[in-house]
Amino acid sequence: MCGDSNPWLDATQQRAWRRVAAVIQLLPGALDAPLQRETQLSLFSYMVLAMLSEAPGHTRRMTDLASLTNASLSRLSHVVRRLEAAGWVSRQPSPDDRRATQAVLTPAGWDKVVDAAPVHARSVRELIIDRLSDEQLAQFAEVCQIILDALPCDDRLTALRSPLADRAAP
Amino acid sequence: MCGDSNPWLDATQQRAWRRVAAVIQLLPGALDAPLQRETQLSLFSYMVLAMLSEAPGHTRRMTDLASLTNASLSRLSHVVRRLEAAGWVSRQPSPDDRRATQAVLTPAGWDKVVDAAPVHARSVRELIIDRLSDEQLAQFAEVCQIILDALPCDDRLTALRSPLADRAAP
DNA sequence: GCCATTCGATTGACGCTTCAAGCATGGTCG
DNA sequence: CGACCATGCTTGAAGCGTCAATCGAATGGC
Numbered sequence A, B: 001m002c003g004d005s006n007p008w009l010d011a012t013q014q015r016a017w018r019r020v021a022a023v024i025q026l027l028p029g030a031l032d033a034p035l036q037r038e039t040q041l042s043l044f045s046y047m048v049l050a051m052l053s054e055a056p057g058h059t060r061r062m063t064d065l066a067s068l069t070n071a072s073l074s075r076l077s078h079v080v081r082r083l084e085a086a087g088w089v090s091r092q093p094s095p096d097d098r099r100a101t102q103a104v105l106t107p108a109g110w111d112k113v114v115d116a117a118p119v120h121a122r123s124v125r126e127l128i129i130d131r132l133s134d135e136q137l138a139q140f141a142e143v144c145q146i147i148l149d150a151l152p153c154d155d156r157l158t159a160l161r162s163p164l165a166d167r168a169a170p
Numbered sequence C: 001g002c003c004a005t006t007c008g009a010t011t012g013a014c015g016c017t018t019c020a021a022g023c024a025t026g027g028t029c030g
Numbered sequence D: 001c002g003a004c005c006a007t008g009c010t011t012g013a014a015g016c017g018t019c020a021a022t023c024g025a026a027t028g029g030c
Helices: A011-039 A043-053 A062-068 A073-085 A107-127 A134-150 A155-161 B011-039 B043-054 B062-068 B073-086 B107-127 B134-150 B155-161
Strands: A059-061 A089-093 A101-105 B059-061 B089-093 B101-105
Touching: A011 A043, A011 A107, A011 B011, A011 B134, A043 A059, A043 A062, A043 A073, A043 A089, A043 A101, A043 A107, A059 A062, A062 A073, A062 A101, A073 A089, A101 A107, A107 B011, A107 B134, A134 B011, A134 B107, A134 B134, B011 B043, B011 B107, B043 B059, B043 B062, B043 B073, B043 B089, B043 B101, B043 B107, B059 B062, B062 B073, B062 B101, B073 B089, B101 B107
Parallel strands: none
Antiparallel strands: A059 A101, A089 A101, B059 B101, B089 B101
16 A cells, blocks of 8 residues: 555665755755845856856857856746846857857946855855865765766756866856 | 855855756756656656655645645645646545645556656666765765755745655565 | 634746747858 | 758747735634
8 A cells, every 4th residue: 555656765765865855956946045035136047147257258158158057058048038138148149150149248247246146155155065064065066076977968068077167256 | 154254155165066056957857857758757746646655545635745845835736736637646625624635646646656666766876876885875865964954944844854754665 | 702813725927947949050071 | 062960049839836815724812
């Protein structure tokens, strides 16, 4: 009657999986909420602006931006349209490749990301970094990297496999 | 706690965060895809059916089900409506509390979850468990627990803070 | 007993993501 | 060249989740 639905995971694996499941389900929302509330920016929109703010000339091709933000090109295109409507980003054709579009951070967009960055950083600290020891954080990061390497090769995560251009403040 | 004067993240923290961000962004989709493709079931729908399959009488109150699946009651309600339309679940008023609704797994729903379980288990193994050593998995689970404990108290995660009724294979 | 409050659940509208086309440009090879 | 396919990006429709509003039922205070 009450048979188990995961016949191939043992108790330890099951427990681990359920915690992982809970985290990947709840953490995005928990990170989104403060940003949304205090800056009217979704986590993803913030990421887009942040990646632009780190780029030379505050400019990136849509494809590169999609890679950096782990998004499909389609998703990015929709979001950039909204960001453009809000005045934070503008689009211009690439001089190199006439198929390509470049997204450019506007001055207003720069102000916005500067406003939002501390809110975002605070969430990341409060929910993750400050809760873990240095060693735990390092282990966590390594496990995440291993999992990323195992993900099926969608075109949207090529950038994740190579080292990121990590920078601190925008 | 939050008293750090530097509002930004340093390079190490930044790198760790970006990996975590990538995982919580990409892992859900990677786990969803095979299930969706091979069983026409989203990960969340599968979770709902699985939690019902483990319940005594294959029955749970909506609120309990929402806790177990880390979902809002609203989300669960929508999903259960679809599952009911598909014939996997039926709803009935609770005899104990006339406000409450009980979701019950139908025989067809049982068959469905039995079909889907191996697909799900395979994904979890391939993407997570098999990639990590026992020690890494244990560390990962512990970090996830710490993060869950730190999440702001939404009503949808009460069950996560207390030990889950973890069950393994029969 | 009565009123206010809380609880359990549902619903509809809205916003966002995905999916499947679609279109133009760029590269490749005969 | 010219046919052909890959690349870069956009678009519209459909599906799903969130939010706010709602409603009946239970609970607590007086």
